[in-house]
Amino acid sequence: MLHVKADERRRIELTVNGRRRVGHAEPRMLLTDFLRHELQVLGVHVGCEHGVCGACTILRDGRAVRSCTQYAVQADGAQISTVEGLAHEGKLNVLQRAFTRHHALQCGFCTAGILMSATHFLTTTPRPTEAQVRDMLSGHICRCTGYAPIVAAILDAAQTAGDT
Amino acid sequence: MKPARFDYYRAGSIADATGVLAELGEDAAVLAGGLSLGPMLNLRLVRPRAVIDITRVPRLDTVELRNGSVATGAALTQTDALESDVVRREIPLLALALPWVGHFQTRNRGTLGGSVAHADPSAEIPLCLVVSGGTIVLRSQRRERRVRAEKFFLGMLTTARQPDELVVGLEWPRAPADAGHAFEEVAQRHGDFAICAAACRIRLDGGDRIASLDLGLGGVESRPAPVDTAAFLGRPVDASMVQELGDQAVRPLAPLEDHVATADYRLALARVLISRVVHDAAADARTRRT
Numbered sequence: 001m002l003h004v005k006a007d008e009r010r011r012i013e014l015t016v017n018g019r020r021r022v023g024h025a026e027p028r029m030l031l032t033d034f035l036r037h038e039l040q041v042l043g044v045h046v047g048c049e050h051g052v053c054g055a056c057t058i059l060r061d062g063r064a065v066r067s068c069t070q071y072a073v074q075a076d077g078a079q080i081s082t083v084e085g086l087a088h089e090g091k092l093n094v095l096q097r098a099f100t101r102h103h104a105l106q107c108g109f110c111t112a113g114i115l116m117s118a119t120h121f122l123t124t125t126p127r128p129t130e131a132q133v134r135d136m137l138s139g140h141i142c143r144c145t146g147y148a149p150i151v152a153a154i155l156d157a158a159q160t161a162g163d164t
Numbered sequence: 165m166k167p168a169r170f171d172y173y174r175a176g177s178i179a180d181a182t183g184v185l186a187e188l189g190e191d192a193a194v195l196a197g198g199l200s201l202g203p204m205l206n207l208r209l210v211r212p213r214a215v216i217d218i219t220r221v222p223r224l225d226t227v228e229l230r231n232g233s234v235a236t237g238a239a240l241t242q243t244d245a246l247e248s249d250v251v252r253r254e255i256p257l258l259a260l261a262l263p264w265v266g267h268f269q270t271r272n273r274g275t276l277g278g279s280v281a282h283a284d285p286s287a288e289i290p291l292c293l294v295v296s297g298g299t300i301v302l303r304s305q306r307r308e309r310r311v312r313a314e315k316f317f318l319g320m321l322t323t324a325r326q327p328d329e330l331v332v333g334l335e336w337p338r339a340p341a342d343a344g345h346a347f348e349e350v351a352q353r354h355g356d357f358a359i360c361a362a363a364c365r366i367r368l369d370g371g372d373r374i375a376s377l378d379l380g381l382g383g384v385e386s387r388p389a390p391v392d393t394a395a396f397l398g399r400p401v402d403a404s405m406v407q408e409l410g411d412q413a414v415r416p417l418a419p420l421e422d423h424v425a426t427a428d429y430r431l432a433l434a435r436v437l438i439s440r441v442v443h444d445a446a447a448d449a450r451t452r453r454t
Contacts, residue, residue, distance in 0.1 A: 001173060001174060001175055001176050001177075001180040001183075001184075002172075002173070002174040002176075003171065003172070003173050003174075004171065004172040005171055006169035006170055006171050006172075007169060010172075026169070027169070027170055027171065027172035027215065028166060028167045028168070028169050028170055028205075030166065030206070033166075049165060049166075049206050050202070050203035050206050050207055051199055051202060051203050051270060052203075054267075054269060057269050060273075063243070063272040063273070064268065064269045064272055065269060065272050065273045066199075066202075066269060066270065066273070068202070068206065069197075069198040069199055069202025069203060069206070069273075070198050070202065070273070071172070071198075071215075073172050073174075073217075074174075074195075074198075074217055074219065117268065117269055120272075121268060135263075135268070135354065136267075136268045138267050138268075138353060138354050138355045139266070139267025139268050139269040139270065139355065140269075
């Protein structure tokens with residue numbers, strides 16, 4: 001059984017957006033802080049730090065999850081995707097372009113997390129209803145947009161992806 | 165906020181975890197999905213000396229059909245439970261309740277066992293386990309024991325689990341084929357803590373009268389509150405029956421009062437939700453009878 005002492009910095013190796021990355025963390029380090037401070041993955045945002053606001057949402061092994069309620073030591077070997085991995089060769093993907101078109105962000109603080117949730121959501125629910133999108137979005141807090149343009153953008157992205 | 169320092173143990177087996185629990189007892193906290201313990205650690209509401217991670221224990225996330233019951237592993241995520249055909253078919257009440265548990269993003273990591281071990285008064289999974297007549301399976305170095313859900317939840321975040329015991333699984337009796345189910349909840353926002361939740365399982369006889377009725381309330385008291393329904397067997401489900409049931413159900417309750425809702429509001433919700441779930445479950449039972 002692995003035992004990491006409280007003040008011990010453990011070597012963590014994981015995959016972030018397809019690249020193998022290595023850093024060190026003591027057990028109490030949030031995965032959020034590990035990604036930001038150890039690996040400089042700054043698209044992962046720190047909001048409430050207790051699982052409520054959704055700003056820190058990432059994909060772990062393909063699923064949208066909070067990164068603030070798990071610890072870096074738990075993530076050894078994990079496959080992580082963050083907002084930095086969405087664009088391809090500098091070109092925004094279908095979902096990101098829909099967010100731009102619909103003005104689905106203002107300050108942008110919540111956006112990275114919402115994009116990751118929507119990414120996973122659209123793989124499980126490729127043709128969502130508005131109600132399904134709103135239900136998924138209930139796991140995020142946005143103080144700027146009033147959500148309507150975010151809902152529109154996600155529905156539009158689903159439509160666009162379905163057409164191509 | 166950031167948690168206080170803790171030692172980290174990654175259990176490779178149930179014996180690993182119970183070994184640390186035997187040694188450290190209350191100084192150790194068991195970590196599964198982290199959707200309850202994580203916030204408590206981060207807000208420093210708890211400062212355990214050690215955290216035991218059980219998410220990599222093999223075969224702790226299974227769903228197994230065994231004779232009369234379905235066994236769900238403690239680390240089964242809420243998303244995996246929701247997507248399980250066995251859960252949908254054999255524990256329809258749980259399948260109805262899971263969409264109310266947190267959000268898409270939290271269900272992806274939150275577990276059934278974690279919710280039960282945490283025992284938040286408003287939690288849906290403990291309520292369903294009580295109404296289903298389910299059982300919690302506990303393991304320690306000394307023994308394995310089974311505790312009926314009704315005896316397990318003792319109060320706010322308090323259970324019959326001993327400090328050296330690990331919740332390893334839950335056992336859900338298979339729902340009778342002719343039983344109808346319903347789950348309803350009121351929260352400030354869908355996915356937030358329930359101000360009041362109601363879960364119901366009903367069976368009707370050939371004359372559309374109540375053959376069995378299991379009913380419980382969550383979020384009202386400090387633990388899931390089963391409702392005594394014995395007086396209503398043999399009666400048809402109609403407006404007066406539901407009204408009387410609501411009156412009787414709320415009488416013995418000692419409702420919580422907090423910044424979200426008054427005690428009176430919780431009781432008012434309890435009556436409304438009882439009415440809804442009993443009617444809806446009866447309608448569901450009628451579709452299953454034919």
